[in-house]
Amino acid sequence: MEDQREALLRQIWAAQDEAYDLMYEYDSLPHQYGENTLYQSEAQIIDLIGEHPEITVTELAAILKKTPSACSQIVRKLRAKGWVEQVRNPENNRIFNLYLTDSGQRVYQDHTSFNRSCQEATFRLLDTFSTQELEHHLMVQRKLNEAYQEDVQHSKEHNL
Structure with a gap:
Protein backbone atom coordinates (compact mmCIF):
# COMPACT_ATOMS: atom_id res chain seq x y z
CA MET A 1 0.00 0.00 0.00
CA GLU A 2 2.82 2.43 0.90
CA ASP A 3 4.63 1.65 -2.38
CA GLN A 4 1.45 2.51 -4.27
CA ARG A 5 1.16 5.86 -2.44
CA GLU A 6 4.80 6.73 -3.06
CA ALA A 7 4.42 5.85 -6.73
CA LEU A 8 1.40 8.15 -6.93
CA LEU A 9 3.27 10.97 -5.17
CA ARG A 10 6.15 10.56 -7.64
CA GLN A 11 3.67 10.80 -10.52
CA ILE A 12 2.30 14.03 -9.03
CA TRP A 13 5.87 15.35 -8.73
CA ALA A 14 6.57 14.48 -12.38
CA ALA A 15 3.29 16.07 -13.51
CA GLN A 16 4.20 19.27 -11.64
CA ASP A 17 7.61 19.31 -13.34
CA GLU A 18 5.95 18.87 -16.72
CA ALA A 19 3.46 21.67 -15.97
CA TYR A 20 6.32 23.97 -14.97
CA ASP A 21 8.24 23.18 -18.16
CA LEU A 22 5.17 23.86 -20.30
CA MET A 23 4.39 27.14 -18.52
CA TYR A 24 8.02 28.23 -18.78
CA GLU A 25 8.06 27.47 -22.50
CA TYR A 26 4.73 29.24 -23.03
CA ASP A 27 5.93 32.33 -21.14
CA SER A 28 9.14 32.51 -23.18
CA LEU A 29 7.32 32.55 -26.54
CA PRO A 30 5.86 35.62 -28.25
CA HIS A 31 2.08 35.48 -28.67
CA GLN A 32 -0.21 37.10 -31.18
CA PHE A 129 -14.33 16.11 -13.21
CA SER A 130 -16.85 16.50 -10.43
CA THR A 131 -16.91 19.57 -8.20
CA GLN A 132 -15.58 17.41 -5.37
CA GLU A 133 -12.66 16.18 -7.51
CA LEU A 134 -11.80 19.75 -8.46
CA GLU A 135 -11.97 20.82 -4.81
CA HIS A 136 -9.57 18.00 -3.90
CA HIS A 137 -7.20 19.03 -6.66
CA LEU A 138 -7.25 22.61 -5.40
CA MET A 139 -6.46 21.44 -1.86
CA VAL A 140 -3.52 19.38 -3.14
CA GLN A 141 -2.27 22.25 -5.32
CA ARG A 142 -2.38 24.65 -2.38
CA LYS A 143 -0.29 22.22 -0.29
CA LEU A 144 2.20 21.90 -3.16
CA ASN A 145 2.37 25.70 -3.35
CA GLU A 146 3.17 25.80 0.38
CA ALA A 147 6.05 23.40 -0.23
CA TYR A 148 7.31 25.53 -3.14
CA GLN A 149 7.09 28.66 -0.99
CA GLU A 150 9.11 26.97 1.73
CA ASP A 151 11.72 25.94 -0.86
CA VAL A 152 11.92 29.51 -2.15
CA GLN A 153 12.29 30.92 1.36
CA HIS A 154 14.94 28.34 2.27
CA SER A 155 16.91 29.13 -0.88
CA LYS A 156 16.73 32.87 -0.23
CA GLU A 157 17.96 32.43 3.34
CA HIS A 158 20.88 30.22 2.34
CA ASN A 159 21.97 32.13 -0.76
CA LEU A 160 22.37 35.61 0.68
Missing part, protein backbone atom coordinates in the same frame (compact mmCIF):
# COMPACT_ATOMS: atom_id res chain seq x y z
CA TYR A 33 -3.10 39.09 -29.71
CA GLY A 34 -5.12 40.62 -32.50
CA GLU A 35 -2.60 42.41 -34.71
CA ASN A 36 0.03 42.65 -31.98
CA THR A 37 2.77 40.37 -30.70
CA LEU A 38 3.62 40.32 -27.00
CA TYR A 39 5.57 38.26 -24.54
CA GLN A 40 3.78 37.15 -21.37
CA SER A 41 5.73 39.62 -19.22
CA GLU A 42 4.50 42.45 -21.45
CA ALA A 43 0.93 41.14 -21.44
CA GLN A 44 0.95 40.95 -17.62
CA ILE A 45 1.92 44.59 -17.37
CA ILE A 46 -0.60 45.66 -20.02
CA ASP A 47 -3.28 43.78 -18.06
CA LEU A 48 -2.35 45.39 -14.75
CA ILE A 49 -2.28 48.90 -16.22
CA GLY A 50 -5.62 48.19 -17.92
CA GLU A 51 -7.11 47.00 -14.63
CA HIS A 52 -5.45 49.74 -12.53
CA PRO A 53 -5.01 52.98 -14.48
CA GLU A 54 -2.60 55.30 -12.64
CA ILE A 55 -0.60 52.36 -11.25
CA THR A 56 3.12 53.02 -10.76
CA VAL A 57 6.13 50.91 -11.68
CA THR A 58 6.77 50.32 -7.96
CA GLU A 59 3.23 49.02 -7.52
CA LEU A 60 3.58 46.79 -10.59
CA ALA A 61 6.79 45.34 -9.13
CA ALA A 62 5.10 44.59 -5.81
CA ILE A 63 2.16 42.82 -7.48
CA LEU A 64 4.36 40.82 -9.86
CA LYS A 65 7.05 40.13 -7.23
CA LYS A 66 9.72 41.54 -9.55
CA THR A 67 12.20 44.34 -9.12
CA PRO A 68 11.15 47.86 -10.07
CA SER A 69 14.07 47.86 -12.51
CA ALA A 70 12.72 44.77 -14.33
CA CYS A 71 9.27 46.33 -14.56
CA SER A 72 10.74 49.63 -15.76
CA GLN A 73 12.48 47.86 -18.62
CA ILE A 74 9.22 46.28 -19.77
CA VAL A 75 7.35 49.58 -19.39
CA ARG A 76 10.02 51.27 -21.55
CA LYS A 77 9.43 48.66 -24.29
CA LEU A 78 5.67 49.16 -24.05
CA ARG A 79 6.10 52.94 -24.25
CA ALA A 80 8.30 52.51 -27.33
CA LYS A 81 5.53 50.44 -28.93
CA GLY A 82 3.06 53.24 -28.17
CA TRP A 83 0.91 51.18 -25.82
CA VAL A 84 1.72 52.79 -22.47
CA GLU A 85 2.26 56.35 -21.36
CA GLN A 86 3.83 57.67 -18.17
CA VAL A 87 2.35 60.82 -16.70
CA ARG A 88 3.96 62.76 -13.86
CA ASN A 89 1.73 62.70 -10.80
CA PRO A 90 0.52 66.27 -10.16
CA GLU A 91 0.64 65.76 -6.39
CA ASN A 92 4.15 64.25 -6.29
CA ASN A 93 6.65 65.11 -9.04
CA ARG A 94 8.76 62.02 -8.30
CA ILE A 95 5.94 59.62 -9.14
CA PHE A 96 4.86 58.65 -12.65
CA ASN A 97 1.46 57.06 -13.18
CA LEU A 98 0.96 54.59 -16.01
CA TYR A 99 -1.91 54.57 -18.49
CA LEU A 100 -2.75 52.65 -21.63
CA THR A 101 -2.86 54.61 -24.86
CA ASP A 102 -5.74 54.00 -27.26
CA SER A 103 -3.69 51.35 -29.07
CA GLY A 104 -2.64 49.91 -25.68
CA GLN A 105 -6.30 49.67 -24.75
CA ARG A 106 -6.93 47.63 -27.93
CA VAL A 107 -4.02 45.31 -27.05
CA TYR A 108 -5.46 44.94 -23.53
CA GLN A 109 -8.90 44.08 -24.92
CA ASP A 110 -7.43 41.58 -27.40
CA HIS A 111 -5.39 39.92 -24.66
CA THR A 112 -8.36 39.81 -22.30
CA SER A 113 -10.48 38.21 -25.01
CA PHE A 114 -7.75 35.66 -25.77
CA ASN A 115 -7.40 34.79 -22.06
CA ARG A 116 -11.15 34.33 -21.75
CA SER A 117 -11.10 31.92 -24.71
CA CYS A 118 -8.21 29.96 -23.19
CA GLN A 119 -10.02 29.69 -19.86
CA GLU A 120 -13.22 28.52 -21.52
CA ALA A 121 -11.31 25.83 -23.45
CA THR A 122 -9.53 24.68 -20.28
CA PHE A 123 -12.75 24.65 -18.28
CA ARG A 124 -14.37 22.50 -21.00
CA LEU A 125 -11.50 20.01 -20.66
CA LEU A 126 -12.15 19.88 -16.91
CA ASP A 127 -15.90 19.24 -17.35
CA THR A 128 -15.31 15.52 -16.85
Whole structure:
Protein backbone atom coordinates (compact mmCIF):
# COMPACT_ATOMS: atom_id res chain seq x y z
CA MET A 1 0.00 0.00 0.00
CA GLU A 2 2.82 2.43 0.90
CA ASP A 3 4.63 1.65 -2.38
CA GLN A 4 1.45 2.51 -4.27
CA ARG A 5 1.16 5.86 -2.44
CA GLU A 6 4.80 6.73 -3.06
CA ALA A 7 4.42 5.85 -6.73
CA LEU A 8 1.40 8.15 -6.93
CA LEU A 9 3.27 10.97 -5.17
CA ARG A 10 6.15 10.56 -7.64
CA GLN A 11 3.67 10.80 -10.52
CA ILE A 12 2.30 14.03 -9.03
CA TRP A 13 5.87 15.35 -8.73
CA ALA A 14 6.57 14.48 -12.38
CA ALA A 15 3.29 16.07 -13.51
CA GLN A 16 4.20 19.27 -11.64
CA ASP A 17 7.61 19.31 -13.34
CA GLU A 18 5.95 18.87 -16.72
CA ALA A 19 3.46 21.67 -15.97
CA TYR A 20 6.32 23.97 -14.97
CA ASP A 21 8.24 23.18 -18.16
CA LEU A 22 5.17 23.86 -20.30
CA MET A 23 4.39 27.14 -18.52
CA TYR A 24 8.02 28.23 -18.78
CA GLU A 25 8.06 27.47 -22.50
CA TYR A 26 4.73 29.24 -23.03
CA ASP A 27 5.93 32.33 -21.14
CA SER A 28 9.14 32.51 -23.18
CA LEU A 29 7.32 32.55 -26.54
CA PRO A 30 5.86 35.62 -28.25
CA HIS A 31 2.08 35.48 -28.67
CA GLN A 32 -0.21 37.10 -31.18
CA TYR A 33 -3.10 39.09 -29.71
CA GLY A 34 -5.12 40.62 -32.50
CA GLU A 35 -2.60 42.41 -34.71
CA ASN A 36 0.03 42.65 -31.98
CA THR A 37 2.77 40.37 -30.70
CA LEU A 38 3.62 40.32 -27.00
CA TYR A 39 5.57 38.26 -24.54
CA GLN A 40 3.78 37.15 -21.37
CA SER A 41 5.73 39.62 -19.22
CA GLU A 42 4.50 42.45 -21.45
CA ALA A 43 0.93 41.14 -21.44
CA GLN A 44 0.95 40.95 -17.62
CA ILE A 45 1.92 44.59 -17.37
CA ILE A 46 -0.60 45.66 -20.02
CA ASP A 47 -3.28 43.78 -18.06
CA LEU A 48 -2.35 45.39 -14.75
CA ILE A 49 -2.28 48.90 -16.22
CA GLY A 50 -5.62 48.19 -17.92
CA GLU A 51 -7.11 47.00 -14.63
CA HIS A 52 -5.45 49.74 -12.53
CA PRO A 53 -5.01 52.98 -14.48
CA GLU A 54 -2.60 55.30 -12.64
CA ILE A 55 -0.60 52.36 -11.25
CA THR A 56 3.12 53.02 -10.76
CA VAL A 57 6.13 50.91 -11.68
CA THR A 58 6.77 50.32 -7.96
CA GLU A 59 3.23 49.02 -7.52
CA LEU A 60 3.58 46.79 -10.59
CA ALA A 61 6.79 45.34 -9.13
CA ALA A 62 5.10 44.59 -5.81
CA ILE A 63 2.16 42.82 -7.48
CA LEU A 64 4.36 40.82 -9.86
CA LYS A 65 7.05 40.13 -7.23
CA LYS A 66 9.72 41.54 -9.55
CA THR A 67 12.20 44.34 -9.12
CA PRO A 68 11.15 47.86 -10.07
CA SER A 69 14.07 47.86 -12.51
CA ALA A 70 12.72 44.77 -14.33
CA CYS A 71 9.27 46.33 -14.56
CA SER A 72 10.74 49.63 -15.76
CA GLN A 73 12.48 47.86 -18.62
CA ILE A 74 9.22 46.28 -19.77
CA VAL A 75 7.35 49.58 -19.39
CA ARG A 76 10.02 51.27 -21.55
CA LYS A 77 9.43 48.66 -24.29
CA LEU A 78 5.67 49.16 -24.05
CA ARG A 79 6.10 52.94 -24.25
CA ALA A 80 8.30 52.51 -27.33
CA LYS A 81 5.53 50.44 -28.93
CA GLY A 82 3.06 53.24 -28.17
CA TRP A 83 0.91 51.18 -25.82
CA VAL A 84 1.72 52.79 -22.47
CA GLU A 85 2.26 56.35 -21.36
CA GLN A 86 3.83 57.67 -18.17
CA VAL A 87 2.35 60.82 -16.70
CA ARG A 88 3.96 62.76 -13.86
CA ASN A 89 1.73 62.70 -10.80
CA PRO A 90 0.52 66.27 -10.16
CA GLU A 91 0.64 65.76 -6.39
CA ASN A 92 4.15 64.25 -6.29
CA ASN A 93 6.65 65.11 -9.04
CA ARG A 94 8.76 62.02 -8.30
CA ILE A 95 5.94 59.62 -9.14
CA PHE A 96 4.86 58.65 -12.65
CA ASN A 97 1.46 57.06 -13.18
CA LEU A 98 0.96 54.59 -16.01
CA TYR A 99 -1.91 54.57 -18.49
CA LEU A 100 -2.75 52.65 -21.63
CA THR A 101 -2.86 54.61 -24.86
CA ASP A 102 -5.74 54.00 -27.26
CA SER A 103 -3.69 51.35 -29.07
CA GLY A 104 -2.64 49.91 -25.68
CA GLN A 105 -6.30 49.67 -24.75
CA ARG A 106 -6.93 47.63 -27.93
CA VAL A 107 -4.02 45.31 -27.05
CA TYR A 108 -5.46 44.94 -23.53
CA GLN A 109 -8.90 44.08 -24.92
CA ASP A 110 -7.43 41.58 -27.40
CA HIS A 111 -5.39 39.92 -24.66
CA THR A 112 -8.36 39.81 -22.30
CA SER A 113 -10.48 38.21 -25.01
CA PHE A 114 -7.75 35.66 -25.77
CA ASN A 115 -7.40 34.79 -22.06
CA ARG A 116 -11.15 34.33 -21.75
CA SER A 117 -11.10 31.92 -24.71
CA CYS A 118 -8.21 29.96 -23.19
CA GLN A 119 -10.02 29.69 -19.86
CA GLU A 120 -13.22 28.52 -21.52
CA ALA A 121 -11.31 25.83 -23.45
CA THR A 122 -9.53 24.68 -20.28
CA PHE A 123 -12.75 24.65 -18.28
CA ARG A 124 -14.37 22.50 -21.00
CA LEU A 125 -11.50 20.01 -20.66
CA LEU A 126 -12.15 19.88 -16.91
CA ASP A 127 -15.90 19.24 -17.35
CA THR A 128 -15.31 15.52 -16.85
CA PHE A 129 -14.33 16.11 -13.21
CA SER A 130 -16.85 16.50 -10.43
CA THR A 131 -16.91 19.57 -8.20
CA GLN A 132 -15.58 17.41 -5.37
CA GLU A 133 -12.66 16.18 -7.51
CA LEU A 134 -11.80 19.75 -8.46
CA GLU A 135 -11.97 20.82 -4.81
CA HIS A 136 -9.57 18.00 -3.90
CA HIS A 137 -7.20 19.03 -6.66
CA LEU A 138 -7.25 22.61 -5.40
CA MET A 139 -6.46 21.44 -1.86
CA VAL A 140 -3.52 19.38 -3.14
CA GLN A 141 -2.27 22.25 -5.32
CA ARG A 142 -2.38 24.65 -2.38
CA LYS A 143 -0.29 22.22 -0.29
CA LEU A 144 2.20 21.90 -3.16
CA ASN A 145 2.37 25.70 -3.35
CA GLU A 146 3.17 25.80 0.38
CA ALA A 147 6.05 23.40 -0.23
CA TYR A 148 7.31 25.53 -3.14
CA GLN A 149 7.09 28.66 -0.99
CA GLU A 150 9.11 26.97 1.73
CA ASP A 151 11.72 25.94 -0.86
CA VAL A 152 11.92 29.51 -2.15
CA GLN A 153 12.29 30.92 1.36
CA HIS A 154 14.94 28.34 2.27
CA SER A 155 16.91 29.13 -0.88
CA LYS A 156 16.73 32.87 -0.23
CA GLU A 157 17.96 32.43 3.34
CA HIS A 158 20.88 30.22 2.34
CA ASN A 159 21.97 32.13 -0.76
CA LEU A 160 22.37 35.61 0.68
